[in-house]
Amino acid sequence: MFARLFARQLARLFAAFALLTAVPVAASARPVVVELFTSEGCSSCPPADAYLSDLSSSRQDVLPLAFHVTYWDGLGWKDPYSLEAATQRQADYSSHFGGGSYTPEMVVDGRKSFVGWDRAAGEKAILAAQARASAVSVNGRRTGNTLSIVLGAGLGHGQILLVGYDREHVTAVGRGENSGRALKESNIVRSIEPIGEWNGASMTISHRVPSGDLAAVLVQAPDGSIVGATRVDYGAH
Numbered sequence: 001m002f003a004r005l006f007a008r009q010l011a012r013l014f015a016a017f018a019l020l021t022a023v024p025v026a027a028s029a030r031p032v033v034v035e036l037f038t039s040e041g042c043s044s045c046p047p048a049d050a051y052l053s054d055l056s057s058s059r060q061d062v063l064p065l066a067f068h069v070t071y072w073d074g075l076g077w078k079d080p081y082s083l084e085a086a087t088q089r090q091a092d093y094s095s096h097f098g099g100g101s102y103t104p105e106m107v108v109d110g111r112k113s114f115v116g117w118d119r120a121a122g123e124k125a126i127l128a129a130q131a132r133a134s135a136v137s138v139n140g141r142r143t144g145n146t147l148s149i150v151l152g153a154g155l156g157h158g159q160i161l162l163v164g165y166d167r168e169h170v171t172a173v174g175r176g177e178n179s180g181r182a183l184k185e186s187n188i189v190r191s192i193e194p195i196g197e198w199n200g201a202s203m204t205i206s207h208r209v210p211s212g213d214l215a216a217v218l219v220q221a222p223d224g225s226i227v228g229a230t231r232v233d234y235g236a237h
Contacts, residue, residue: 034126067189076177109225
């Protein structure tokens with residue numbers, strides 16, 4: 001009798017263990033990357049900027065990044081945070097998704113694009129991203145003026161991107177569609193640059209600290225999808 005009960009309990013334990021080990025390591029183990037393509041010259045962008053700011057202040061499971069594009073700069077107000085690299089990055093996404101570039105556009109994990117102020121679409125895309133397995137673990141730490149970035153082993157390959165960004169700015173807009181408004185914006189990208197290629201093997205990279213208050217590392221597959229990401233731990237420096 002005791003032997004049969006013990007065997008049943010052991011079978012249940014093995015079944016539970018098999019169920020747990022069958023579940024992949026989800027993307028929730030790393031932050032979901034939310035990119036907003038925006039401009040201070042765009043009157044429909046402030047609601048999207050507000051959504052990104054809310055994500056920045058309340059969600060550690062999300063890495064929000066605001067890319068200020070340049071194509072609004074000649075239409076009444078030159079955005080002080082606009083970057084050609086942001087415009088090019090959005091154009092690259094446009095080639096993946098089809099169609100043209102627009103503001104505000106939000107892209108989640110390089111896979112899903114939608115109008116940036118659509119919070120329902122944003123939450124749905126974030127949940128979908130969290131359900132996917134992450135291809136590579138990424139960790140980064142600052143020591144003085146150097147970043148040490150460690151990538152784990154995994155399947156696939158991708159470009160390693162270093163992003164520098166400012167935590168928050170408030171801008172008094174003097175001209176253009178947002179004239180007279182004080183715009184509060186978060187996680188404004190100040191620089192983005194490729195620093196290497198990940199080909200499935202574990203690796204360590206040392207690199208100078210980028211422009212901006214903080215830094216993040218993204219690993220982006222050839223199809224545009226983000227397969228790894230982290231905020232860099234600045235600690236005390």
